[in-house]
Amino acid sequence: MNNEHVEKLKDILRASLLEEELSINADDHLADELGLDSIGYVDLTVKIELTFGIVLSNRSIRAAKTFQDLVNLVSKHSANG
Amino acid sequence: MDKSANSTGTAHQAEKKISMPQMCIDGLSENWLFKYFGANHWAMLCSGLGTDSTHLQNAEGDRLYASFVRIKIDAEQPLNSFKENEHIQFNGQIQRYGNAMYFSNFELSSKEEKSKNLSAKLMTVFSARESAGNQKLLRSEVKNNNSIVKALNAMPEFGMEYRKIKKQKTKQICLKGYDFAIDDDVVFEKEYNLNPYYDVNGVGLIYFAAYPTISDNCESYYFNEVNNQFDRRWEQHYFTLARDIMYYANCELSDTIIYHLNKIEKVKRGIVKITSSLYRKSDKLLMAKIFTLKKLK
Numbered sequence: 391m392n393n394e395h396v397e398k399l400k401d402i403l404r405a406s407l408l409e410e411e412l413s414i415n416a417d418d419h420l421a422d423e424l425g426l427d428s429i430g431y432v433d434l435t436v437k438i439e440l441t442f443g444i445v446l447s448n449r450s451i452r453a454a455k456t457f458q459d460l461v462n463l464v465s466k467h468s469a470n471g
Numbered sequence: 472m473d474k475s476a477n478s479t480g481t482a483h484q485a486e487k488k489i490s491m492p493q494m495c496i497d498g499l500s501e502n503w504l505f506k507y508f509g510a511n512h513w514a515m516l517c518s519g520l521g522t523d524s525t526h527l528q529n530a531e532g533d534r535l536y537a538s539f540v541r542i543k544i545d546a547e548q549p550l551n552s553f554k555e556n557e558h559i560q561f562n563g564q565i566q567r568y569g570n571a572m573y574f575s576n577f578e579l580s581s582k583e584e585k586s587k588n589l590s591a592k593l594m595t596v597f598s599a600r601e602s603a604g605n606q607k608l609l610r611s612e613v614k615n616n617n618s619i620v621k622a623l624n625a626m627p628e629f630g631m632e633y634r635k636i637k638k639q640k641t642k643q644i645c646l647k648g649y650d651f652a653i654d655d656d657v658v659f660e661k662e663y664n665l666n667p668y669y670d671v672n673g674v675g676l677i678y679f680a681a682y683p684t685i686s687d688n689c690e691s692y693y694f695n696e697v698n699n700q701f702d703r704r705w706e707q708h709y710f711t712l713a714r715d716i717m718y719y720a721n722c723e724l725s726d727t728i729i730y731h732l733n734k735i736e737k738v739k740r741g742i743v744k745i746t747s748s749l750y751r752k753s754d755k756l757l758m759a760k761i762f763t764l765k766k767l768k
Contacts, residue, residue: 428610436569
């Protein structure tokens with residue numbers, strides 16, 4: 391996943407968090423530190439599908455604890471697709 | 472009684488005659504109305520997925536429930552204006568955002584008097600029980616989603632507003648042109664003991680339609696017993712004109728609900744704004760915020 395895609399993923403995550411200006415680091419915990427709630431996860435799943443064209447299950451996206459985990463998950467599915 | 476009812480994956484049409492089951496004091500029952508909207512939201516959702524509600528499952532094989540997270544009704548005239556034997560026409564449609572969130576809209580109008588109409592918006596998210604109880608419902612999604620319900624490319628404003636309120640990104644909502652401040656002031660507090668015969672749905676959860684009834688029950692206690700300004704009961708004077716409910720949690724049947732009357736404000740033409748909240752007694756978790764406009768008869 392190149393930098394452009396990582397930045398795009400950050401933008402998507404900010405939108406799902408309703409925090410347009412938030413600074414996001416690789417090791418930030420999506421739920422505990424960034425405050426991604428249950429509907430936020432649902433929204434993030436849809437936004438990733440619409441932006442990257444990959445379908446992630448709610449279970450797999452919830453298994454991604456940090457932003458880096460999320461990058462890895464999207465990268466893996468993009469490569470497989 | 473139920474004439475030309477028709478629910479497809481995306482639409483619902485029906486005509487009903489208002490009889491006793493659809494009524495409560497002096498008019499249309501809000502509780503019945505909520506149940507009707509809720510049942511047909513589920514019917515359209517299930518029809519779109521080509522299954523029935525008992526077979527909604529996630530990838531782990533857990534039973535899924537389309538849990539209501541927000542419902543808003545907005546009437547031109549209060550519910551007591553709808554009378555016995557009047558015919559009402561329902562039109563509804565549903566759309567989805569992703570595989571887990573569904574949004575329906577309903578229009579209700581009197582066949583006899585077109586000015587008597589009401590609109591409703593409902594939002595659900597699939598959830599599954601994390602354990603045997605009702606304390607924790609986890610958001611989930613259907614296995615093998617093949618819904619024919621129209622998919623949206625962005626979350627509707629109705630859902631965005633719910634999220635902003637939950638995350639405290641907004642401090643007020645507007646209902647029928649009236650602004651409600653969202654705060655935690657407490658004018659009156661009352662405990663409510665759940666009535667399993669009435670408050671619980673077929674899968675053992677507190678029914679979404681019971682939340683406003685619980686709120687009304689405690690609210691009427693306040694106006695009848697604590698701050699009585701009428702010669703008759705509060706329920707005989709004021710009737711729902713509009714209501715907006717944000718749902719945040721369910722609870723065990725053994726738990727008790729704490730009702731907070733947050734604010735009452737009389738506004739023009741006999742209309743009163745009421746803000747209330749429901750909490751679980753066991754852990755003080757917020758279960759719902761309820762914004763209501765009632766009109767004097």
